[in-house]
Amino acid sequence: MTTQVPAPAPDFTPTDDVFVRKHMGVPDIDVTDWTLVVEGLVERPLRLDMAAVLALGTERLAAFHECFGSPFAPDVPTRAVAQVEWAGVPLAALLDRAVPQAAARHVWFEGADTGSFHGQDGLTYVKDLPLPTARGDVFLAHRMNGEPLRAEHGFPLRAVVPRMFGTNSVKWLTRIVLADRRSDGVFTTRFYNRVLPGEASPSPVREVDVSSKLFAPGEGAELAAGKVELSGRAWSATEIVGVEISVDGGAWEAAVVDAPGPGPTWQRFCLTRELAPGLHRVRCRARDLAGRVQPLAGARNAVHEVAVEAG
Template sequence: MKRTGLQMTKTGFSFRGPDAGVHALKSWITPDDDLFLVTHMGFVEIDPVHWYLDIDGMVGNPLRLRLSDLQAMPQREYMSFHECAGSPLAPTVAKRRVGNVVWKGVPLSTVLEKAEIHTDASYIWTAGLEWGEYADINEPYQKDLPIDKALSNEVLLALEVNGRPLTPERGGPVRLVVPGWYGTNSVKWVGSLRAENRRATGAYTTRFYNDPAPSGMTPVWSVAPESVIVSPSPDHPLEAGVPTKIWGWAWGDRLITGVEISLDGGNLWQTATLGPRRDKSWQRFELPWIPTSGTHSLLCRCIDELGQGQPQSDARNAVHSVQIQVSDGGIRNDQTAT
């Protein structure tokens, strides 16, 4: 049953991102204009006065929380990269929709503890309030979290991003945020939580967002190691002999421990310097470079603390490459003359 105080402001699948793609991501904290927006069924606008969150299922104390209830609870900030898993209809195509933001909200564990989750509950089902059709499916957007993840202290019922209240486009007034996991799990316009002892049965957990594995289909949950070159970009003019640096971002659910860069399309690799991580933020890497004239195929790849790396191709976290043209300019000639 549709709630009052809700309206769809745009229907159907929607994507918005910076025209320059990953080359626009020059800031440690991604500003709103450069942070991607993706929705399956459309955008919802919710009157904050009418918003509420129901928590039920395998609980001892079913709850209905209003926005004012959440605002009165202790909140925390958490920095994290935020990445779209890409299209569930083409899961091996790397989309590289990512940013790094600071969320603020109430830890999900606080609410679940108030609801007195049964000890034999093993999943938390989360449903959004949007409605409509996606890929011939017309049903609520529902995801699930294993109970251990749901109770971890970084998972939030977020009220703010980058110091500002969540807008309707960003899933406000309240959305789930699951740092370290692909954005499909961070349900926007959240309206209900349900404790259960099995996985959710809807299309968004059964038909979509599952990957083949040797042991069978696995959920698209934890973000695999990934890295991108931000600079130089293909339209960045470079001259031979002029020192520059190749730099970008690396991220994953687990700490990234190494990044390598290739200047020749993947034949030889050099180790880049790698910066630290805060919470689950992305990490900056860089490598000094004195380019020679001609066309260069720059690649980057990373590895995490578990030894997991990036596939060369055919994966959502495939190795990123950038084609760079270096001119044989006057600066190089001057250097030759001296």
């Protein structure tokens, strides 16, 4: 059985080390000209500049943030993950002001990034979520790790959807539309859909998979032989209840796992292990509260492995 220890304060990824993804480039936005529109099936359409957004107050959200990877290679691991402290306001604060109509079922998020992608021209990046999900989970962030959003991370305002892949967290947000149907844009109908295990038809790429990644030692590390601490982070859409580590294809050994924090944060795990001189392969796999376990191979969340040398 995996041992759990109390959760420490969240450890955040330095902004310089947070991955950057863009489908159609980084738009050049002058915040003095920028506005956010909330419209569609609402009783009170809104148009807010940044001063109006800031007047809503500022809350903080600590959350892991994971890239799904290429929509053309949904089973290839990318392991691009970070933990960020966002500052902003829950989307619910804007929806309460706009007052969704009874017919509203979905929320569309539109970014300022436009252009061509995969041979198609004239595109705008639009994603959608069911209204109950959007009202309960979406956070609108204007700061990241204590500083204003950088251009590459969504300046001046972006959506953050905890426990969902980053493709749902629309950057450079300019428009929120409430509708009675899903968006018919290519980023909802063609890209970022997958067939989940046990299902016959594709569904939107939303909820993250159970995953873990070894942070220390890293790939190719040279270590002193003897006792070595093997550690990393594990995350899922729900609580991580166990992490195991295997060295050189040997038996899986239970690691010590931090208890979950108060928010959607990753969980640290570690195992102290004797390493004899020579080359070693170290693997980790996580299990979550829903009973999901990382597969050994053939999936985007397959177990992570690093090669190290003890001397």
